[in-house]
Amino acid sequence: MYDSYTETSLRYDPDRCVNCRRCTQVCPHAVFAEGPDRVELARPAACMECGACALNCPVQAITVQSGVGCAWAMIAAALRGKDMDTECSCGGDDGSCCG
Numbered sequence: 001m002y003d004s005y006t007e008t009s010l011r012y013d014p015d016r017c018v019n020c021r022r023c024t025q026v027c028p029h030a031v032f033a034e035g036p037d038r039v040e041l042a043r044p045a046a047c048m049e050c051g052a053c054a055l056n057c058p059v060q061a062i063t064v065q066s067g068v069g070c071a072w073a074m075i076a077a078a079l080r081g082k083d084m085d086t087e088c089s090c091g092g093d094d095g096s097c098c099g
């Protein structure tokens, strides 16, 4: 079964987290949720690698390689007026976005 958490670059280190909850506020897909002691990865498969959580985390508890993959390709294609297949680097088998 496809597991996007293992396929995406999102990484969360709970030992660093100071529970400021910024990531729960900025994530457009509710990937993070409040937990009993600190935030938890509630919906890791929903991450689109936008990078907002990592940018707003004050203690670098989150890393994600934004600017690659499908989410960025959609933005780049729209901004440049190009076809998404020419922008995405996700490596679809036939060269098209996501195979």
Ligand code: SF4
Residues within 6 Å of the ligand: 010, 026, 027, 028, 029, 030, 031, 032, 046, 047, 048, 049, 050, 051, 052, 053, 054, 064
């Ligand atoms: S990279 Fe974007 S979509 Fe993924 S968890 Fe962070 S804020 Fe949410």
Ligand code: SF4
Residues within 6 Å of the ligand: 016, 017, 018, 019, 020, 021, 022, 023, 024, 032, 038, 039, 053, 056, 057, 058, 059, 060, 061, 062
């Ligand atoms: S932004 Fe960073 S420190 Fe704040 S709750 Fe999220 S992971 Fe923890």
